Amino acid sequence: MTISLIQEDYWHLVYESEHKTCNRQNEAFETVWQYPVQLGQGSYCSIELRDGLELGIEQRQLHDELVICLPERTHPIEYVFCVEGKGECISSISSGQYALYGSGIAPKETLVYLADEPSLEINVHIEPSVLRSFLGSSFDPTETPLQYLFRDQTQIYTERIGVTTAAMQTALHQLLNCPFTGVIKKAYLESKVWELMTLLIDQELRQHDVKQQANRLKTDDIERIHHAKKILLQQVSDPPSLLNLARQVGLNDCTLKRGFRQVFGETAFGYLHNHRMETARQLLIEGEMNVSEAARSVGFSSRSYFAAAFRRKYGSSPREYLRQH
Numbered sequence: 001m002t003i004s005l006i007q008e009d010y011w012h013l014v015y016e017s018e019h020k021t022c023n024r025q026n027e028a029f030e031t032v033w034q035y036p037v038q039l040g041q042g043s044y045c046s047i048e049l050r051d052g053l054e055l056g057i058e059q060r061q062l063h064d065e066l067v068i069c070l071p072e073r074t075h076p077i078e079y080v081f082c083v084e085g086k087g088e089c090i091s092s093i094s095s096g097q098y099a100l101y102g103s104g105i106a107p108k109e110t111l112v113y114l115a116d117e118p119s120l121e122i123n124v125h126i127e128p129s130v131l132r133s134f135l136g137s138s139f140d141p142t143e144t145p146l147q148y149l150f151r152d153q154t155q156i157y158t159e160r161i162g163v164t165t166a167a168m169q170t171a172l173h174q175l176l177n178c179p180f181t182g183v184i185k186k187a188y189l190e191s192k193v194w195e196l197m198t199l200l201i202d203q204e205l206r207q208h209d210v211k212q213q214a215n216r217l218k219t220d221d222i223e224r225i226h227h228a229k230k231i232l233l234q235q236v237s238d239p240p241s242l243l244n245l246a247r248q249v250g251l252n253d254c255t256l257k258r259g260f261r262q263v264f265g266e267t268a269f270g271y272l273h274n275h276r277m278e279t280a281r282q283l284l285i286e287g288e289m290n291v292s293e294a295a296r297s298v299g300f301s302s303r304s305y306f307a308a309a310f311r312r313k314y315g316s317s318p319r320e321y322l323r324q325h
Contacts, residue, residue: 003039004067014044029186035060040115049190052076052127057176059120066113075106075157077126077149079200081164081172084285085119095285096164096278100200102149103128104157122172124193134194145208146201162203166274166313171195173315177324207265217259224249225259232272236279237299239272277313280306284322291318 005013013036029049035042042060049055078101082093093099128150132139141147148158164172175192178185217225228249232239239245245268246253260268276298283294295306310318 001064002067003064004069006069007071010068013039027182027185035062039063039066042118047186047189049186049193050130052130053190053193054125055189055193056123056125057121058123059118060113061118062113062115065115068111068113070106070109070111072108073106074153075101075104077101077103077128077131078123079196080121080123081168081196083120083122083172083176085117086114093161095282098162098164098168098200100149100160100162100204102151102158104151104155105153106157122175124196126197131197134197145205160204162200162207163274165199165203168196168199169313170315171199217262221251221255221259222263224251225256225263228256228260228268229264229271232268233275236272236276237297239269239299242268273309274313276300277309280310280318281314281321284318294318 014033016036030045030047032043032045035044040060040062042058042062044060045057047055047057080093080099080101082095082097084095086094131149132141141150151157171192175189175196178188178192180188228245228251231245231248240248242257243253246256249256251259256268260266260271264271266274280294280298280300283289283297284291289297291307292303295303300306300309307317310316310321314321316324
């Protein structure tokens with residue numbers, strides 16, 4: 001069954017269920033809405049950090065697929081991290097991915113939330129003037145690859161989809177597990193929001209440089225590099241050496257090493273490692289494997305080495321992570 005609502009009716013249902021208690025200690029700058037029982041379970045916590053800067057933490061598990069029809073509207077700068085489950089389907093993101101939106105005008109769109117699977121999302125809305133102030137008076141977006149973030153209200157907003165890096169994962173974990181209360185909590189959360197924005201900007205600039213470099217690669221080489229990535233993902237638990245991988249796709253190892261970083265923004269085995277860790281994390285959350293089984297399934301023969309690698313990427317041991325989630 002699918003439930004369809006216009007945006008106004010959806011928020012009317014949510015606002016009716018305004019609730020002032022939550023698992024975390026509420027502060028004056030926080031408002032929490034519980035999901036209407038007719039739609040599912042979960043909550044949306046809105047935290048106003050300052051004028052023009054708002055943090056949202058949304059947890060949900062719906063009874064039925066939910067379709068929300070959005071009208072044409074002005075759009076701030078926004079980023080969304082899908083921490084668990086599937087994100088809203090305008091951006092088609094899932095766990096371990098983010099969406100970065102620029103300002104401008106948003107056309108009529110349909111937002112789809114999937115049923116049954118629990119999800120956790122972090123979203124942040126930033127007015128363009130607030131981000132300009134954060135970046136400093138000398139910042140001129142027209143002279144950088146970031147100009148798409150600052151479109152006026154006559155232009156359609158733009159969207160970028162990316163993979164959550166290890167540094168972003170750490171900042172998200174710290175944000176969700178804030179150890180403070182009161183004004184210190186507010187300051188701490190704002191620092192994490194800006195840390196994430198800084199990491200996103202850094203990622204955008206790096207990818208711009210990578211695309212410029214990739215444009216100088218031969219089309220045939222790029223196809224071979226994509227084939228190399230496919231081989232790595234097919235042989236996650238027992239990957240070939242770099243030299244063997246290069247031979248399989250018909251490149252020398254230096255070209256593969258340099259080209260893989262240019263096309264994908266990281267080394268071949270850095271890419272493989274991150275894929276292994278994310279696959280193992282998903283297996284643990286789904287509850288189908290214990291820590292040892294998940295480690296072996298992605299190619300870790302040592303449980304202790306896997307636990308150490310997991311802690312470096314996600315900020316806690318596998319068992320601690322499962323308890324928190």
